[in-house]
Amino acid sequence: MTTLNQFIADADCKYETDGVVIRSNEESFEAEREKPMYTIAYKFDNEWFPSEVTHITYSINQSGLLVPSVNFRQVKINGKN
Numbered sequence: 374m375t376t377l378n379q380f381i382a383d384a385d386c387k388y389e390t391d392g393v394v395i396r397s398n399e400e401s402f403e404a405e406r407e408k409p410m411y412t413i414a415y416k417f418d419n420e421w422f423p424s425e426v427t428h429i430t431y432s433i434n435q436s437g438l439l440v441p442s443v444n445f446r447q448v449k450i451n452g453k454n
Contacts, residue, residue, distance in 0.1 A: 392416040424448045 397411040425446040434440050 390417075420450075422448050422450050 392415055394412065394414045426443055427446050428444040430442045430444075432440050432442065
């Protein structure tokens with residue numbers, strides 16, 4: 374039996390993804406439930422990339438609240454900007 378990690382590693386995906394949805398052909402798992410319990414979603418672990426705040430500006434909106442706006446230095450993720 375192939376594990377989920379092997380399946381994902383072997384998949385030829387042209388797009389980056391953050392998870393997969395696995396659906397079984399066996400609907401008999403939970404036939405009396407409203408939701409199809411034979412479908413599960415798996416989310417991959419997050420990757421963390423450090424970033425740097427370059428500038429913070431403040432403005433006042435129409436209701437009089439102070440609103441911060443933050444600029445970050447561009448970060449390369451997997452060699453891409």
